[in-house]
Amino acid sequence: MAAAWLCLSANPPAQASDNGGGDRTVEALDAAFDDAFARYAPPGLAVGVIVDGEVRYARTRGELVAGGGQGIDRATLFKIASNSKAMTAALLARLVDQGKLDWTDPVVKHLPDFRMHDAWVTREMQVRDLLIHNSGLGAGAGDLMLWPEPNLFTRADVIRGLRYLKPAYSFRSRYAYDNTLYIVAGEVAAAAGGAPYDVLLRRELFEPLGMSRCQAGEWRRDEAGNVAQPHARGEGGRQVVVRADDEVIPDVPMMAAGGIRCSLDDMLAWVRMWLQPERFGLDADGRPWLSQRQREDAWKTHMPMPLSRRMRDWDDSHFSAYGHGWRLTDVDGTWKVSHTGTLSGMYSAVTLLPQKDTGFVLLINGNADELRTVLTQVLVKHFTRPDDPSLTVAHYAALLAAERAESADVAQSSTPEEARTRASVRDAAGFLGRYRDPWFGEVSICAEGEGVGFRAMKSPKLHGAVMRSGERLLVDWHELGADAQAWLTFTTPATGPARLTMAKVDPEADFSYDYEDLAFERIGDCPAP
Numbered sequence: 001m002a003a004a005w006l007c008l009s010a011n012p013p014a015q016a017s018d019n020g021g022g023d024r025t026v027e028a029l030d031a032a033f034d035d036a037f038a039r040y041a042p043p044g045l046a047v048g049v050i051v052d053g054e055v056r057y058a059r060t061r062g063e064l065v066a067g068g069g070q071g072i073d074r075a076t077l078f079k080i081a082s083n084s085k086a087m088t089a090a091l092l093a094r095l096v097d098q099g100k101l102d103w104t105d106p107v108v109k110h111l112p113d114f115r116m117h118d119a120w121v122t123r124e125m126q127v128r129d130l131l132i133h134n135s136g137l138g139a140g141a142g143d144l145m146l147w148p149e150p151n152l153f154t155r156a157d158v159i160r161g162l163r164y165l166k167p168a169y170s171f172r173s174r175y176a177y178d179n180t181l182y183i184v185a186g187e188v189a190a191a192a193g194g195a196p197y198d199v200l201l202r203r204e205l206f207e208p209l210g211m212s213r214c215q216a217g218e219w220r221r222d223e224a225g226n227v228a229q230p231h232a233r234g235e236g237g238r239q240v241v242v243r244a245d246d247e248v249i250p251d252v253p254m255m256a257a258g259g260i261r262c263s264l265d266d267m268l269a270w271v272r273m274w275l276q277p278e279r280f281g282l283d284a285d286g287r288p289w290l291s292q293r294q295r296e297d298a299w300k301t302h303m304p305m306p307l308s309r310r311m312r313d314w315d316d317s318h319f320s321a322y323g324h325g326w327r328l329t330d331v332d333g334t335w336k337v338s339h340t341g342t343l344s345g346m347y348s349a350v351t352l353l354p355q356k357d358t359g360f361v362l363l364i365n366g367n368a369d370e371l372r373t374v375l376t377q378v379l380v381k382h383f384t385r386p387d388d389p390s391l392t393v394a395h396y397a398a399l400l401a402a403e404r405a406e407s408a409d410v411a412q413s414s415t416p417e418e419a420r421t422r423a424s425v426r427d428a429a430g431f432l433g434r435y436r437d438p439w440f441g442e443v444s445i446c447a448e449g450e451g452v453g454f455r456a457m458k459s460p461k462l463h464g465a466v467m468r469s470g471e472r473l474l475v476d477w478h479e480l481g482a483d484a485q486a487w488l489t490f491t492t493p494a495t496g497p498a499r500l501t502m503a504k505v506d507p508e509a510d511f512s513y514d515y516e517d518l519a520f521e522r523i524g525d526c527p528a529p
Contacts, residue, residue: 032375033047053357065241074265081340083267083350084258091193093324110188130181140177140179143513186255202217213265226263228365230344336353353383377396454475
């Protein structure tokens, strides 16, 4: 494999990578890498490309911590976020091959205490349903038990909480992305495999596939070493670490949905195994790591997905679907299998073009949605439309800018936002107290200093100041961005306790802020000062 770059300055200058000399692919990818890095200035970026079973390109640039002087390389650990889902699905597929479960098994066969809101759905939900976002839950339902981290929820809490989440749609009627059922999937694997999820993952996936740097479960940061930290933009656009790792990385509940960390080399091994299973998908005894049937099932259309305008306009796509932990579509007449991963301060992308025996990986330790979109698109087009030199980083950045301008025009026609002031105890006098939601638990809305604070008992990051905006109240979190702010609506029924519901201030905010699924009832007064 060609050597990766190791750069030690916070914004290292563009340099040519040693990935095959004058190869046209390498030159084109270097240009795209340099353009994207210059335009978006992430703390760190790692990119790798597999072609015909070989690493055609692997390059890294930036730092573990912006300004810290320790460079990223191909062994650096990144959060792969929702790219963990394909690994959870593959782990289950291994257990199916071993005869330890079947895709059509009822979930309750393996987890007798599992319950959904509807008894019929509980009885009918099969293992395969856990992977394909067809449960009837709204997008991101229950995610507040997973994020923001760290929090005090357990896997048992997540599974117990599902019974209180009311469906938004009929079971199996439509696609709506969820994370919580992947937590259930991980626990099904543990029950069927006879070992904790992280133990199974290491034994059944990381070790046989040579993904030696990948981490799951509880582990120690300094023992693993070379761990990228998540970043966000601070004052003046400066990259600052957010939610830095402690020495002990906990075995968080969302591991099976988005908690795995891997290096670029690990992820390239993962991609290569899928593209050439006959060479790279064999276990130590020379047997297929996954059967052909399970490989086909992983990339089969199990649930149709919406086909976006962007997919039609940019890629001439005709279908969109979800497999077992993978998104499926067509791009310029060829098949595309992919997934993205998004956590605050970390972004990833895995893309495979199986008919072209090509795949690539992006890992970024910053909030970098546009960088990921643009660079992934340029990489795809290098292989699907190689003779079109116009499809550059600048081209796709301009298209996204036009989309934003169009959205801004729509936003300007809406009602302007009213000025906000800190709510006083008098403003909220009729609603102060402790409230409880059946799946999220207890929160307090009580006097804090000269104002009123909102505090979630099991999610310490959900602590903020209650603000007044016109006639409405909202909570402005102390440690989360403006996109996470939530409206607070109190009602007092003729009988029974006061109630509280919440909603996103920004309707376009990440669906994982699933405030709309909360239904609090007042359970008592604020504690005495």
